[in-house]
Amino acid sequence: MSSSRASTWNKLGDAAYSKSEKVSADLVALTYGSFVREIIKDYEEPDQVNKELEKLGYNIGIRLIEDFLAKSGIGNCSSFEESAEIISRVAFKMFLGIRATVSNWNSEYNSCSIVFDENPLAEYVELPPEYTHSLLYSNILCGVIRGALEMVQIIVECQFVKDQLRGDDTNEIKIRFKEMLQEQVPWNDEE
Amino acid sequence: MLLSLFVVNKAGGLIYQQNFSDTAAKLSSNDYLRLASTFHSIQAISRQLSPAHSRFGFGIERIETDTFVLQAFQSQTGVKFVVTATPETKNLKNFLRRLYELYTDYVLKNPFYELDMPIRCELWEVMLQLAAEEHQRSAS
Amino acid sequence: MELRRFTQSAPKTSNTTMSNSEIAKRNILDRPLTRNREELYLSTFSFLFAEAVQYLQTRVQQVSELEDKLNQLGYRVGQRALELLCFREKMNRREIRLVSILGLIRVQLWKFLFNKSADYLKKVTDREDEYYIEEEEPLVNRYISVPKDFGQLNCAAFMAGIIRGAMDSAGFTASVSAHYIHREEKSRWNAPVTIFMIRLDESVMNRERQWTS
Numbered sequence: 001m002s003s004s005r006a007s008t009w010n011k012l013g014d015a016a017y018s019k020s021e022k023v024s025a026d027l028v029a030l031t032y033g034s035f036v037r038e039i040i041k042d043y044e045e046p047d048q049v050n051k052e053l054e055k056l057g058y059n060i061g062i063r064l065i066e067d068f069l070a071k072s073g074i075g076n077c078s079s080f081e082e083s084a085e086i087i088s089r090v091a092f093k094m095f096l097g098i099r100a101t102v103s104n105w106n107s108e109y110n111s112c113s114i115v116f117d118e119n120p121l122a123e124y125v126e127l128p129p130e131y132t133h134s135l136l137y138s139n140i141l142c143g144v145i146r147g148a149l150e151m152v153q154i155i156v157e158c159q160f161v162k163d164q165l166r167g168d169d170t171n172e173i174k175i176r177f178k179e180m181l182q183e184q185v186p187w188n189d190e191e
Numbered sequence: 192m193l194l195s196l197f198v199v200n201k202a203g204g205l206i207y208q209q210n211f212s213d214t215a216a217k218l219s220s221n222d223y224l225r226l227a228s229t230f231h232s233i234q235a236i237s238r239q240l241s242p243a244h245s246r247f248g249f250g251i252e253r254i255e256t257d258t259f260v261l262q263a264f265q266s267q268t269g270v271k272f273v274v275t276a277t278p279e280t281k282n283l284k285n286f287l288r289r290l291y292e293l294y295t296d297y298v299l300k301n302p303f304y305e306l307d308m309p310i311r312c313e314l315w316e317v318m319l320q321l322a323a324e325e326h327q328r329s330a331s
Numbered sequence: 332m333e334l335r336r337f338t339q340s341a342p343k344t345s346n347t348t349m350s351n352s353e354i355a356k357r358n359i360l361d362r363p364l365t366r367n368r369e370e371l372y373l374s375t376f377s378f379l380f381a382e383a384v385q386y387l388q389t390r391v392q393q394v395s396e397l398e399d400k401l402n403q404l405g406y407r408v409g410q411r412a413l414e415l416l417c418f419r420e421k422m423n424r425r426e427i428r429l430v431s432i433l434g435l436i437r438v439q440l441w442k443f444l445f446n447k448s449a450d451y452l453k454k455v456t457d458r459e460d461e462y463y464i465e466e467e468e469p470l471v472n473r474y475i476s477v478p479k480d481f482g483q484l485n486c487a488a489f490m491a492g493i494i495r496g497a498m499d500s501a502g503f504t505a506s507v508s509a510h511y512i513h514r515e516e517k518s519r520w521n522a523p524v525t526i527f528m529i530r531l532d533e534s535v536m537n538r539e540r541q542w543t544s
Contacts, residue, residue, distance in 0.1 A: 022370035023470065026415060027408070027444045028379065034407040035383045038400075042390070056386060060378045062306060063299040067374050069266055070288075070295045076267045095375045120371060124415070151268040300377040300474035302384035303481070313476040
């Protein structure tokens, strides 16, 4: 990762964040909390809740990507490696007001972690004991990342591996690269 | 002068069409659908002509004729905005960028809109009209 | 899901009984509540809210049920927002009069959540127990076009719920609903404005009467 690209992305993230119209971070945190409560009421089982949060995040991601591309100034995301940096330096800053870092690359460069110390979604939240080791409160973020990347032809799997609400020292989302979708050429299906 | 707008989803389906002027050609809805999917295919094919094949070339972005120009913008996700206008019309690229932004706001953030389906959103219509008027003023 | 009460004297939670000392260490009570949180990009909220509407929509049969669910979603936000606001603004005095709590909602709570005061607060003529807050362009409706087949649905039912939650947690039980009304002369593009009808519970009115007598 060249440092000049990294600093360009940082600047794009800062610019996208600072020029955008704002809303109270408390409104976002409280609304998310109330939404999670609603989902818990409907599904009860923490595993089911986690799955549903991921799915809802996916639905957001496939739309949010257009907002990101239209307003961040990022022209395109060409590789998995680059996309991971763009997510943490530009997208996290733009949508959550925080900058995350990419770490834990494996040797094949098809898996890494996005790490962030502050989580505006989980502000004011404390999990009751029965959920501490089962509920992934911010799992919606995994879905958002998966959905957004899928729309730019990058297929990934995401998983929360560390969560401060569970007592971890930081928040960490592991991303595994699966495949790059190829563009459909219109005449291929006639062969 | 702006003539027509087409919004085409990533599969080549027409999801929105609107004329900005009475002088714009009026086609049957079937012809609009056919036009959208044909242009979608031609654009995809034209990408293959790029000397150093790139995943990100848009292919054909502009077609000029004696009587009109056609300008296209495609996002990386594959949604396409195509506008036709009289040949002297300026700033079409900016106009299309603006429409893309309006689409992300007034279509995608509307919970009653289903992705890739025909666009029926009142606020999008209103904002589109304002953007067209704005463009008309800036270009004249 | 438990949002802690935001009073300084909040009791220690059941954390202490948990084996994971890490969690206790990160106890929310140790974190500063008064620091000014940065604001977030409006789209973050808009996408979240749109998804919530879609989620609730798949679980109801009728428009009125969707409004109820949006109202309930807002209720929990309003309850906590008022507590948080009072803590932040160090408002130690409890609002006990109806007009004061309504004013607090229109100005402080609205600013806290929506960065502006609500446009108007009015009393319904001839009705002792009804007030309304008028908002030309409610934040949650910024990008939303309600399809014709959803009738009179107003997604600001969520904000009506916020008002109801805040009032309830201050001891003013009320029902609050959001409605579109046409005020041709002042809205852009003939768009309808939203009014939040607040109907106070009989018990609240009885208490008010005692204050005035």
